[in-house]
Amino acid sequence: MSRTTSNLTEKYDVLVVGGGNAALCAAIAARQSGASVLVVEAAPEFYRGGNTRHTRNMRCAHDSATETLSGPYSEDEFWDDLLLVTNGNTNEQLARYMIAQSKEMLTWIAEQGVRFQPSLGGTLSLGRTNSFFLGGGRAMLNALYRTATRLGVAVTYDAEVVALDIDGDRFRSASIDHAGQRYTVEALALVAACGGFESNLEWLRESWGAAADNFLIRGTRYNRGTVLKMLLSQGVEPIGDPTQCHAVAIDARAPKFDGGIITRLDCVPFGIVVNKHAQRFYDEGEDVWPKRYAIWGRLVAAQPDQIAYIIFDAPKLELFMPSLFPAIAAESIGELATKLTLDPAVLVSTVDKFNAAVQDGKFDPQVLDDCKTVGLSPPKSHWAQRINQPPYYAYPVRPGITFTYLGTRVNRDARMLMRDGGASDNMFAAGEIMAGNVLGSGYAAGIGMTIGSVFGRIAGQEAAKRART
Numbered sequence: 001m002s003r004t005t006s007n008l009t010e011k012y013d014v015l016v017v018g019g020g021n022a023a024l025c026a027a028i029a030a031r032q033s034g035a036s037v038l039v040v041e042a043a044p045e046f047y048r049g050g051n052t053r054h055t056r057n058m059r060c061a062h063d064s065a066t067e068t069l070s071g072p073y074s075e076d077e078f079w080d081d082l083l084l085v086t087n088g089n090t091n092e093q094l095a096r097y098m099i100a101q102s103k104e105m106l107t108w109i110a111e112q113g114v115r116f117q118p119s120l121g122g123t124l125s126l127g128r129t130n131s132f133f134l135g136g137g138r139a140m141l142n143a144l145y146r147t148a149t150r151l152g153v154a155v156t157y158d159a160e161v162v163a164l165d166i167d168g169d170r171f172r173s174a175s176i177d178h179a180g181q182r183y184t185v186e187a188l189a190l191v192a193a194c195g196g197f198e199s200n201l202e203w204l205r206e207s208w209g210a211a212a213d214n215f216l217i218r219g220t221r222y223n224r225g226t227v228l229k230m231l232l233s234q235g236v237e238p239i240g241d242p243t244q245c246h247a248v249a250i251d252a253r254a255p256k257f258d259g260g261i262i263t264r265l266d267c268v269p270f271g272i273v274v275n276k277h278a279q280r281f282y283d284e285g286e287d288v289w290p291k292r293y294a295i296w297g298r299l300v301a302a303q304p305d306q307i308a309y310i311i312f313d314a315p316k317l318e319l320f321m322p323s324l325f326p327a328i329a330a331e332s333i334g335e336l337a338t339k340l341t342l343d344p345a346v347l348v349s350t351v352d353k354f355n356a357a358v359q360d361g362k363f364d365p366q367v368l369d370d371c372k373t374v375g376l377s378p379p380k381s382h383w384a385q386r387i388n389q390p391p392y393y394a395y396p397v398r399p400g401i402t403f404t405y406l407g408t409r410v411n412r413d414a415r416m417l418m419r420d421g422g423a424s425d426n427m428f429a430a431g432e433i434m435a436g437n438v439l440g441s442g443y444a445a446g447i448g449m450t451i452g453s454v455f456g457r458i459a460g461q462e463a464a465k466r467a468r469t
Contacts, residue, residue, distance in 0.1 A: 197225025247297025
């Protein structure tokens with residue numbers, strides 16, 4: 001339920017900026033620690049929650065199978081998976097601490113009213129490592145908001161932070177626009193949990209140039225990085241590369257913002273991917289999909305006009321979760337090329353060369369099978385099957401940006417670190433705004449929710465502790 005503007009005239013122990021998973025975990029943890037808490041969410045109530053609305057699962061270490069997980073997932077295995085996808089571009093001490101803390105999160109999140117569904121099979125291969133929310137991210141959010149409201153956390157929507165009063169390393173107040181008025185909200189501690197800057201197209205262009213105009217934003221249009229920019233301009237130390245992000249290949253017909261999970265395409269391992277010149281440009285079968293799906297946004301971003309096409313044939317149509325939009329179909333590769341405005345002769349040649357290079361093996365979408373190409377560049381290392389059974393299908397794809405990795409540097413207490421080398425007095429960060437501490441590059445399915453939940457709870461507890469001293 002929406003709260004009134006009277007929330008913005010009071011002084012609080014903890015001000016939480018943001019309204020997603022990280023923000024709510026911080027707010028609940030701070031309130032459970034005895035602090036008075038205000039959450040300000042820039043979005044309207046219907047769109048509350050940032051990118052959490054579009055999530056499905058979270059990745060946490062655990063020692064054994066449970067009702068919702070098919071087997072154990074050790075801290076060391078989690079670390080190895082993170083190391084693999086980031087190519088070592090991570091803060092090992094902070095990442096290992098997060099992984100260790102993640103073992104408690106499935107129980108803690110459930111205690112806040114979030115429900116999980118039984119483990120999943122299928123091509124996602126996540127039933128052992130990731131817990132899926134019953135009802136998805138919006139249901140998870142609703143549960144957290146119910147708990148926060150029951151605990152007495154105040155929430156105001158359509159409340160945009162437009163200025164921060166920071167004296168050295170100490171937060172004093174925030175200027176907030178709401179319902180046509182500007183309010184000054186004082187608090188003893190600040191938790192910034194308001195996402196990255198992926199929906200700020202001007203900021204994306206600063207690093208990506210004109211290519212950014214062809215990006216689609218999978219999540220909320222409200223993550224514009226406003227608070228992040230204020231913090232960095234007032235002495236908070238940055239972390240991460242502004243061009244690094246969680247970017248996947250999504251249906252090119254998706255809306256500019258908020259397309260969500262239903263525009264993501266998981267069929268890359270079962271076909272080939274070509275650019276506008278009908279040429280392949282990367283190994284579609286390099287590794288299992290949860291470890292590789294998040295590289296394809298950047299790969300497509302590097303192609304001419306930031307467009308690519310996933311090509312496959314009839315037997316592959318039932319192997320993956322389809323897009324919201326129907327696949328483009330044709331009875332021949334040449335006809336398909338014409339529908340895609342590709343050169344028919346070149347696409348036919350690309351498919352013929354691929355088919356000739358395929359070595360027969362035992363196809364198994366659940367494991368790294370022995371179906372591969374030989375003598376082809378780039379190769380296809382696994383799940384290579386000939387594309388020769390009509391009808392033929394294609395999906396056009398563009399880079400879909402989920403969240404950016406440039407953020408605020410933090411320590412294990414989620415306390416922001418300052419450019420002068422010290423730690424801030426009373427400013428904390430959680431979620432996407434500090435994800436670059438763990439994700440220097442790359443992504444593994446569900447880890448964004450892990451970062452938000454773990455550091456959200458830590459930030460809330462530490463902010464409440466600071467407010468009491």
